[in-house]
Amino acid sequence: MNKRWWKEAVIYQIYTRSFYDSNGDGIGDIEGTRRKLDYLKELGVDVLWISPCFESPNADNGYDVSDYGKIQKEFGNLQDLQALIRDAKDRDIKILLDLVLNHTSDEHPWFVESRKSKDNPYRDFYIWRKGNNGKEPNNWGSFFKGSAWEWDETTGEYYLHTFSTKQPDLNWENKEVRRRFHKIMKYWLDMGIAGFRLDAINYIKKPGNLPDSTLEPDENGCCIDTELYANNPGFTDFIREMHQQVWKEYDIMTVGECAVLTPERALEYVDEKDTLFDMVFNVELAFKRENFTWPDFKQTQRAFIRELDKGGWNSQFIQNHDIARRISMLSDTEQYHTELAKMLAALVHTLPGTPYIYQGEEIGMTNARFHSVDEFDDLFCRKEYYEKLEQGWSEEETLDYLNRYSRDQARTPMQWDDTAYSGFSMVKPWMKLSENYRTVNVQSERKRKNGIFAFYQALISLRKANPVLVYGSFQEYMEDNGELYVYTRTLGEVSWLVTINLTDMGQKLPLLPKWADRKFILGNYEEQSGEHQIVLRPYEAVIWALS
Numbered sequence: 399m400n401k402r403w404w405k406e407a408v409i410y411q412i413y414t415r416s417f418y419d420s421n422g423d424g425i426g427d428i429e430g431t432r433r434k435l436d437y438l439k440e441l442g443v444d445v446l447w448i449s450p451c452f453e454s455p456n457a458d459n460g461y462d463v464s465d466y467g468k469i470q471k472e473f474g475n476l477q478d479l480q481a482l483i484r485d486a487k488d489r490d491i492k493i494l495l496d497l498v499l500n501h502t503s504d505e506h507p508w509f510v511e512s513r514k515s516k517d518n519p520y521r522d523f524y525i526w527r528k529g530n531n532g533k534e535p536n537n538w539g540s541f542f543k544g545s546a547w548e549w550d551e552t553t554g555e556y557y558l559h560t561f562s563t564k565q566p567d568l569n570w571e572n573k574e575v576r577r578r579f580h581k582i583m584k585y586w587l588d589m590g591i592a593g594f595r596l597d598a599i600n601y602i603k604k605p606g607n608l609p610d611s612t613l614e615p616d617e618n619g620c621c622i623d624t625e626l627y628a629n630n631p632g633f634t635d636f637i638r639e640m641h642q643q644v645w646k647e648y649d650i651m652t653v654g655e656c657a658v659l660t661p662e663r664a665l666e667y668v669d670e671k672d673t674l675f676d677m678v679f680n681v682e683l684a685f686k687r688e689n690f691t692w693p694d695f696k697q698t699q700r701a702f703i704r705e706l707d708k709g710g711w712n713s714q715f716i717q718n719h720d721i722a723r724r725i726s727m728l729s730d731t732e733q734y735h736t737e738l739a740k741m742l743a744a745l746v747h748t749l750p751g752t753p754y755i756y757q758g759e760e761i762g763m764t765n766a767r768f769h770s771v772d773e774f775d776d777l778f779c780r781k782e783y784y785e786k787l788e789q790g791w792s793e794e795e796t797l798d799y800l801n802r803y804s805r806d807q808a809r810t811p812m813q814w815d816d817t818a819y820s821g822f823s824m825v826k827p828w829m830k831l832s833e834n835y836r837t838v839n840v841q842s843e844r845k846r847k848n849g850i851f852a853f854y855q856a857l858i859s860l861r862k863a864n865p866v867l868v869y870g871s872f873q874e875y876m877e878d879n880g881e882l883y884v885y886t887r888t889l890g891e892v893s894w895l896v897t898i899n900l901t902d903m904g905q906k907l908p909l910l911p912k913w914a915d916r917k918f919i920l921g922n923y924e925e926q927s928g929e930h931q932i933v934l935r936p937y938e939a940v941i942w943a944l945s
């Protein structure tokens with residue numbers, strides 16, 4: 399397997415708005431991130447993925463860009479980003495920017511022009527269609543509820559928006575759109591960044607016959623078909639062109655956020671023989687909420703690992719900014735909070751692929767308690783709220799649901815210490831703060847000898863010192879067992895065994911004879927021994943070296 403720096407790296411996702419506020423306006427900023435570089439270095443991460451930091455009216459917190467060449471004012475300015483890149487580099491940390499290519503903000507000058515007249519030079523930058531007998535061009539739905547088409551008075555046509563009405567989809571068939579983005583990418587790469595996370599990337603190619611195709615409404619009356627929106631024939635040509643025009647000149651990493659990924663498709667996108675992206679994120683895995691189960695997780699992992707083993711690279715994560723705190727979804731009791739947080743970390747760092755940490759995971763941040771709809775910020779979450787009420791849910795049920803699953807749960811301010819506003823800001827933060835910041839915070843975690851933070855540090859340095867965790871082959875045992883996750887990683891003579899209890903109860907683990915002679919490397923409990931059988935304690939995760 400080819401060695402590459404990004405295979406060995408550990409990546410840390412920063413949601414700037416909620417990370418650290420340096421100037422006391424209640425909003426996290428780039429200078430705030432720069433001031434926390436020593437903390438990130440201490441943790442041991444190699445790359446910071448910065449969620450979109452470009453100018454934006456923030457209808458979708460930066461995923462609606464109005465100027466790809468400017469930093470959004472609330473986050474600072476270009477000098478701040480350059481200082482971050484420079485000071486990070488001094489610490490051997492790289493910066494990954496998050497690029498939104500499927501859509502812009504409706505306040506982007508291109509769209510402002512585009513909507514002015516049918517013969518405007520920017521008209522064709524977006525996807526405009528005539529109405530169908532006074533109605534939308536077709537019945538496509540947007541991910542953020544309602545039709546995917548928005549009527550525009552000025553020219554009497556509709557524009558397509560796969561996400562919110564404030565996020566019109568770009569027309570990638572237009573050569574000039576593509577050329578502009580190649581320039582944008584070059585601009586940032588020349589500034590010294592290490593690559594891109596490409597947002598919702600496999601939606602950029604639309605079906606050729608749009609808007610002819612109509613959809614069968616699903617049981618909720620929705621007409622969203624990701625199968626039809628994503629991976630359309632010709633999509634890969636756009637990415638190949640990015641390679642040709644831009645990427646091939648740089649030693650960078652790219653990670654594409656992709657919907658509707660089968661293992662085969664994932665391999666097609668990351669195949670080392672003809673790489674489109676270095677890695678992909680499997681959106682469906684990231685979005686599993688109420689329907690998350692461990693057997694399912696194991697099965698998806700298995701299928702992807704097997705396929706990518708043919709010559710691609712995997713990504714590992716348990717959390718991002720689009721999903722409530724996984725730890726709270728898995729267990730709402732305090733009892734095994736530390737063990738569970740560590741177990742999830744062990745998974746992400748020992749399964750094949752590059753590990754991604756989402757801010758706050760390393761201190762075990764949990765869901766907060768939102769008491770009314772006004773406390774929520776996210777547009778999708780608010781829409782879900784009103785939709786549930788319309789469907790007859792009570793307010794209490796709806797709040798419970800959103801408290802458990804909403805994206806806003808991942809966006810509460812980072813908990814640095816137990817002072818007012820968790821040390822995130824000197825003033826009331828833009829977003830609700832979790833009540834538990836007095837006990838769950840960086841300051842107290844760092845003092846705990848066997849805390850969550852210390853375990854993340856241990857895993858990261860273990861992976862750095864032992865290529866078996868990076869390049870080792872994967873063999874799974876007890877595949878059908880929903881309580882245990884057991885696998886080996888093997889590289890040359892070195893073979894490591896990982897044994898994980900996925901439940902909050904003790905689980906007997908029968909040991910194969912060939913595992914009798916093993917050495918404890920790292921675990922989230924004190925070491926235990928036993929030759930043929932051990933009982934894994936609640937959420938226990940152990941890494942052993944076999945001989």
Ligand code: TEU
Pocket residue numbers: 458461462498541561597598624655656657681685719720
């Ligand atoms: O998310 C992508 C995303 O939401 C879809 O790809 C997903 O398939 C769909 O919602 C299915 O439920 C990215 C960002 O991570 C997110 O924060 C943004 O809101 C979104 O794109 C729009 O830019």
Ligand code: CA
Pocket residue numbers: 419420421422423424425426427472
């Ligand atoms: Ca600020």
